Amino acid sequence: MTDQPSAPRRGHRMLAAAAGLGVLGLPLAAPAPSPSPSASPLPAPPTGPDRGTVLYQQSCASCHGQRGEGTQRGPSLADVGPASVDFQLSTGRMPLSKEGKPNVHQDAVFSESDIRALVQHVASFPPGGGPPIPVVGGGSTPSGRELYLTYCSACHSAAGVGATLNNGRIAPSLFEATPTQIGEAVRVGPGLMPAFPPDVLSDEEVDDVAAYVGVLQDDRGELDRGGWPLGRLGPFTEGVVAWVFGLTIVLLLARRLGSRAR
């Protein structure tokens, strides 16, 4: 995911937004999730053990402090855990391109190996702890569907498109999330999202949820079997289509029928 910028998707989005119909954008299938290469145990970064330290000093220390103790500009990283660091970096939420800019899912700045090096470096800060990077995969979709509707759909929508929260913040769509990122988000609770520790959602249940999100991402085009999904935004967009395409075409026909041929 991280090394696939998925340009056609963004192009499509811009096109749709330009047409003022961004709501109708197709949720294109996310590229097939790779089998979580960032899962532990972490192999050593290819460019030497100091790679993580160097990258941290370059990109993170100015806000999070030399040893992750945090500054006025950024929170402490001392006990966030590898899952949180990997989630923030692999979804491109960190590093912030500009301070104050909302951190949203975008292309990762670092390569996979760099992320691994950074995760390892941050994990070395005392006192450490925090959720490890989960190994996610191979869940059951029926169980995942039920869990998703209990724990996730209120914010991320039953269709996975996300929803609006307070103050312009949103629960993001899940169409680009990899299983590992889903597992990390469930355990960490990034941003406004609640965290779900293993007492609430077991590892198997997280696997199931990730499997069902895979269904929602609709890689094989089987979920939206009804046709153009209208961004899966529900009755509002359906109403727009009913007026703009449906009734308008019929009215044009009536207009034609009601006029004499010349």
Place this chain on the structure above:
Amino acid sequence: MSGTGPMSGQTGAVRRIRFAFAVTVLGAVGFAVSYGLGGNTQLLGLSLAVAFAGLAYGLAVWGRRLLPTGGFVEQKPELAASPQQRDLLAAATDGPESPLQRRGLVGMLLLGVGAIGVALLFPLRSLLSFRKPDPVTMLRHTAWEAGVRMVTPEGEPVRLTDIQAGTIQIVVPEGHTRDGDAPAFVVRLNPALLDRRPAAGDLGGVVAYSLLCTHAGCPVGLYEQTTGRMLCPCHQSAFDLYRDADPIAGPAARPLPGLPIDVDEAGFLRARGPFTAPPGAGFWSRP
């Protein structure tokens, strides 16, 4: 119009109509074939739409090019009858032999019919089973009472230790997982930040509230763990859990009712009593 002469422009129109109806046949065949091949929704819809569109186009050309349009007038006589005719009708309905002349009997008849009508309204009461309590009692009462164990919607009991900071657990009363008025949620707040003490009390920052929005009863499922706010997906009301679930945005006017909680020897969460107020949308007899 071009079709004034019998031949002018008509051959072209006829050719177009014939073509359109041929498209209809193709569409119908396509529909049957797609059905036979497994019934792909898009192919079925497209072929059927093409078939109908062929008819629509062909008939439109036929109607506009080959048939006379306009140029006719139909008279529209006055509908009202002459006073004389109306008098005749009145005489026929209300004449000397008319049953309507016996005003007393007619009055009794209307009374009788009305009585039947009113009597027949009574069975409508059966729409609400007599085995159920009256509406107001139902609306005020939920399955939560002292000692009822809290379980997840899937039926798993919930421990106090499951409720860690930053997480949320939706709970229902054990044995009443599908009750519409009972869903609640449990979260752990930072006790030091509470602006207002929860009316239903807390267990070291762990609080429980009704999940149902006090505006229109939707489940307020969106939890912002860093701000301690619950949002309603239906009409965007927001409730501040640090102020005892007071509404702070949107159309909801009342706070979420709290649920007093307790923990038993096994560590499971139980209710210590009913909600502090009837949950969900308001009603006339709400205390």
Place this chain on the structure above:
Amino acid sequence: MITRRIYRALDARLGTTSIGRTALAKVFPDHWTFMFGEIALYAFMALLLTGTYLTLFFEPSTSETVYDGAYQPLDGSKVSSAFASTVALSFDVRAGLLIRQAHHWAALLFVAAIVVHMLRVFFTGAFRRPRELNWVVGVTMLALALLNGFTGYSMPDDLLSGTGLRIIYSTVLSIPVVGSWIATLAFGGEFPTPETTPRLYISHVLIVPGIFLALISVHLLMIIRQKHSQFPGPGRREHNVVGSRLWPAYAVRSVSLLTGVFAVVFALGGLVQINPVWIYGPFHPAKATSPAQPDWYVAWGDGALRLFPPIEFHVFGHLVPAPFLPAVGVGTVTFLLLYAWPWLERWRTGDKASHQILQRPRESPGRVAVGAYALTFFAVLLVTAADDIIARLTRIPVTGLLRTLQILVLVLPFVVAAVAFFTARALRAGTATSLGELTREDLHAGLSGRSIDRRPDDEPEERIRLWRNPDDTWRWRWYGPGEELSSNEAFLDRQEALDAAKTAFPGVRVEQDEPPEGVVLPPPQHKPGPATKAAAALVWVAMAVLGRRADRRTPSRSEASE
């Protein structure tokens, strides 16, 4: 000919010929806006056909069952029969999804067509006497269409529709005094109950469609009895209808429209996904999905619920909950105003006359203003119902957006109404036929309310010719400036034809070819007084002279009878 023999048998038993002749010759005005109601009718036919198919597979029950089918994430799950059978219709019944989606799209189109039809009737004053009753029937059908749309949306027992049902339940609950009784009686207890789905079902497939069919019949019968209204134009009078006949021109065009509606319904049904309940999942009272919207035609109610400030108050110690004023209040006031509008307008203008000629919207600027107000008001409500989606896509905070919309709903309708009012007055004052042709003078006249003097139209030169066909039937034709109109049917005797012509064009002189021996003028209907007799004599002489002169001028026309 076998068809002729069958028809003869039918006619011998039922006497269908004269009705048939009149029906085929019925004249429809040639204006495309007269087809809006037909679009609704054909969408309704699509609904009946697809809906009947759906009933063969849908199980209206919330009893628990195990879904066993092609949708893998639900396979083996315990869900309600209603939900399982809807998913089965979408995944396991071949062509089921097409029919299901076509049904839903047809419903959206149906209500849209009703609304557009109602707007045409409203803005042209077609609801005025003698059509007030049909307006009332039409408003009732709109209400029933909304109701049936909502029950259909609610039946599959999915998470989205369950949420909608919960909101309606809460709205009914908010009615003072009787709300809790009505809500629990209708739902069979406190929401959700197992009784709900079967009740929605019988109402959706039998009760409401049955009433609807009856009302459609009444609606159409009234149109047939009263005949169509029409826009002003050459030859258009209060006592005639000008246009095309049912057979063949209008029938062919109508069937074209019917098939066009079906084409759109099935194209949308096959190509655009609607209400994917398998994604929303089964209803559970503790679960939620976001964004949550109803179908567009009830979304104004949802928008009002979102827009209304958090106000609840007590009356005699009893609570009036927040949903009452926006949802129950706005809906009730809207429909009461719709029902009362013909009488409200009559009371305001004092116009009690019967009208067969429609107005152009500009002729009644006040009505245009009211309509523009209502349209804008409901448009803002519809947009508000999607405020979370708009906030999601634009990243504008939803509270700020809501505040903006709260101001807009109060201000914008007045602004639009005022603009519409003055535009209509400017159009009425001048000679512009469209907005682009408005002159500065027109606009000024529109603002000041002063009318620009226009020369009254000259009395048109017009006459009617009556003739006998070779098959001894009679027809007539009206000649006016730039327009000729033929009688819509052939008459069996001369008197009938003459009566029809005199009804359609009272006071227009009638010429005739080949006057039959001895009879030239119709006998007077009432015993004529001396003055009438004198006038009749004059007319008689004039017509005889003119008729003969016309004979000499143009060789007698023979027109083939139909």
